[in-house]
Amino acid sequence: MSADTSTTEAITSPPEQATRERLYRYALFACAAVSILVTLGIVLVLGYGAIDFFQQYDPVAFYTGTEWIINRDKLGVLPLLSGTVLVTVLSAMVALPIGLAAATYLSEYASERARSVLKPALEILAGIPTVVYGYFALVYVTPFLQALGLPLGTFNVLGASIMVGIMILPMVSSLSEDAMSSVPDSLRQAGYGMGATKFEVSTGVVIPAAVSGIFSSFILALSRAIGETMIVAVAMGQSPQLISVADPLSNVFESNLPMTSAMVQLVQAENAGGVIYQSMFAIGLTLFVVTFLMNLASNRIAAHYREEYE
Amino acid sequence: MTRETACNVSRRELLLGAGGVGATALSGCVENVQSESADDDRGQVVVKGSSTVYLISDQMREAFMSDRNVNVTVDATGTGGGFKNHFCPGTSDINGASRPITEEESNSCGSNDVDPIEFQVGRDALTVAVNNDADWIGDGMTFDELSQIWRADGANRWNEIRDDWPDEPIKLYGPAATSGTFDWFKNNVIGESYNHTSDHEPSEEDNKIIQGIQDNTYAMGYFGFAYYSDNSDRVQAVPVAADADSDYVEPSLDNAIEGAYPMTRPLFIYVNQESLSRDAVFDFTAFYLENASTELVSEVGYVPSSEELRDENLAKLLRERP
């Protein structure tokens, strides 16, 4: 049998091979470690900037101040926080129920044909750039809502939140649908065997079984809504307001300034020098910590409540 | 599948062969290092700064680039932001400013060896506007009446200023507290002893102010003339008088150039002296200053510089060129 030089090589030169293997392992490990470097970088940048800022501006005043007026050096983050909270809550009211219902339909009721159309369609929703969504909110959605008779300002929380909700909808629906699809069929069959209707099985068996995944998808979507920048920068205006309990509708119909939009404003502000510019890092740090904690919470909840099936 | 290797060259043979080829190549392929021509990059000018001056700079950019291959980029970062983050660190060549440079900024630039040279390139006529249906305004308003409305804890209803005006709350729209227009209005119309009201709907973008006024019959706002001149059918401009003895003057370019209109603020560009040693920057600045008195500026809605100012600027430019 003629000797196969190629295979002989592979077997008879282990030392060179082993070095190469080790080289590849280290190179690939370095690639994976880049992500750690990125996180470190973010933490360092935000940390240094925030520390620098807090040395020049009292952190207590920053975190409890109720006015955000740059020209008069009034840098209280509470109006920004209330703007973010408003947007998040409103967009959650849009996205969470609709997303969950969509996920239920896709995983329980839809035929193969319908799924092959609806799933890509939802993915396209996720792929539209956020600046385009902001443009839609400003130029089409707000005039439409105004034509319906709602007393909206040109820049208002409602239009922007609706578009943020539509933007995070695919996230909720696809993650929830994954969770619901991974519920084993035996549970459903058991339900049917007991005489339950499809509605009862879907709402009484599948959704509770998948609740960890659904909940974690909610949290991820909310964290995305908190971090959303362009939609609110284009469509929500720049007047920070605290949540007003006296006039609740004004929260929704008027303009507001969430944290992300405040950062964009600082980049283009006429009088942002020194302390005011540094506040961007403090806001960024707050945002980062909040979204990081929410993502961690989402992972822990999913892991903690996940039902283990064989 | 076996691969038949035609020959198996030993390392020594390889080195000898490579050495021979290399020597032949070397003999013919040597050149002098300095013979390379200078970098033929096409020249670039980086302009940052005020969003008010941005409109003028963008016009200048377009006209300048129409027959030259220079890459001029213009960005609206705000006057203060432009100084702090781009001009003083030396990464931008020109900073547009809607107010003079402060001493602090000047020192900060100096510590980076950046020497800012100031040129005034025009003026911005501020316009006070009300809704098209607000027919009670009459001939106009004085600075004092405006101050009463716009100061902190000022008048809230129209009839608090003049009895024959409607008994309706005044809805105020204006620039955000970060804008230069805001600062100028506060210092020159409201008065330095008062604060600007915080009860107005602020916005960085003037067309949003216009939309706000348009939507509300009892609204009032102020903004740059540029946005008014493009949207003059959507709102109604209010003629103003500096004090009770002067006439009410309508905001218009002619009135502003003549000096009759009292509400104008100067606009500047600051050029890094070191950048002027580059041809691209020098040519662009010269073009800018020369055309600051033409309709390139008035097209955007600002007041062009006068001819004397233009000549003064050009002379200064030639003097300051390193």
Next chain:
Amino acid sequence: MAVDEGSWYGQDSGVSQVRGQLFEAICLLATSVGIVSVLILLLYVTLDAFEPLTADPGWHLVFLLTLVLPATLLAIYYYRSSDPAGEVAYVTTGLPIVGLLLSGGVLVVFAELLAIKEWFALALSLGAVGVVWYAHKRGRPSAVLERFGILILGTAVSVFGLPPTALARVAGLPKRIVSLRELVLELPYLPLSSLQVVATLTLPVAALAGLFVARRRASRRDGVVAAALIVTGALFGPVIDAVVGINGEVWVVLVTMTAVPVAVYIEGVVRRKEGVAGLAFPLVLVGGVAVGTVLVNALGFAGPDVWLDWSYLTSAPSTTPEEAGIYPALVGSVMLLLVIVAMTFPVGVGAAIYLEEYAPSNGLVGKFVTLIEINIANLAGVPSVVYGLLGLALFINFVHLPSGSVIVGGLTVGLLILPIIIISAQEALEAVPDSMRQASYGMGATRWQTTRNVVLPEALPGIMTGTILGLGRAIGETAPLLLVGIAASVGLAPAGFLDLTGAMPRQIFTWAFEPKPEFRYGVLAAGVVTLLAVLLVMNATAIVIRNKYQRE
């Protein structure tokens, strides 16, 4: 056995169908509400960009009869009949479009980045290195490390010279050895530029196509014939050049990048004789447009007053709405994408390979690896402004790269989508059945050999789909670009990677705040439609790749 008085479930009433049907209807409504509302918004934007309502009714009628009606009828016919025809129809319509986009991209590269002769010189010098490398492989097949060294050294010397000019200046050397690239550039006579393109672009593509055809038809002769045909077709370009004097490069690039893939695909369809009816669809479309245009010109109907036309796509931004264009922003966005791909694809796929194939799951390193995975999942959810801050602090303030340049924008957005790429590549690798890996190990292969020869080819379609979708996200990101200094108004497309650039989403953001209303309703709509069109092509490519390989 007595059924006693105890009630049993469902005893009293029939099971209500209504509740279930209502629930299903509500869920379906929910699924469609998002999709339908976005579709309506997209329709509005397209209407604003193309303003079809400003055209004569006659214009509409003509094109309805010559284009819309036949195309719809054909589409219905495909839907009703067998599937292959429909798939062939949309591939033969989509392939030329993608090919045209690629050709456009290559032509833009020649116009902005590299002159044709620079490309020619670069290709020749790289080719020389390739020849040397191959000779070494034949002569000393086992000296792998040496070959690798020759590859690196050879490329450096051939492309940059020994030493590169900048280094020589710094080191103060009086003389240096020029690179092969510079030698070629200084030749007194170079072939026609279109011939240069033929030599460097068409020949490799023809060779690849020939190999592909030869393998499919199982005949070497057919492969050679195919390659020869392609080269002959491309050679028309230089002929036109020599005879008429117009630049033949456009023809050569079009033939190479557009006609070749289409021809190869059509050859496959015709040979397999399935779905041939689908080939009629693009013909109907093109024919309909041609006939319609002729009729409209003959009858004198005015077309719509579009905002998005060819001059919009090729002009620079302007302060006059009618003359505004998106060309520099478009080129800038594409160059940003190039930087992003070059940066994230190797690092992202490498990280995913490590996490899937190499990472131990216990011990100290195992814990570290779990930390990395959690970290990546969290990074994917960090707001985009924070990445902008990171890019500002790291690339501009620390490394002092020029603010607002292609490379800074690309690196920053690349960092943003890196976690997304890693996660989707990991999922693709995870989907490869473990039995394949085990089989390879059983044959005595090492881990790297298994990964490279077994796992990667299997997971490659999934990885590519994930990468394309990630790039689609990258092209639309605005906030990091704002913070990194990408300017609002850029008039020239970037000519190199350190040049200042604009980007499409940044341009859209600028236009949204311009004073003149036409900007906000006309020009802005056109920009949005352009951006969405690019995205649509990218997403469609990703979906087609995924569908094709999922079925195999």
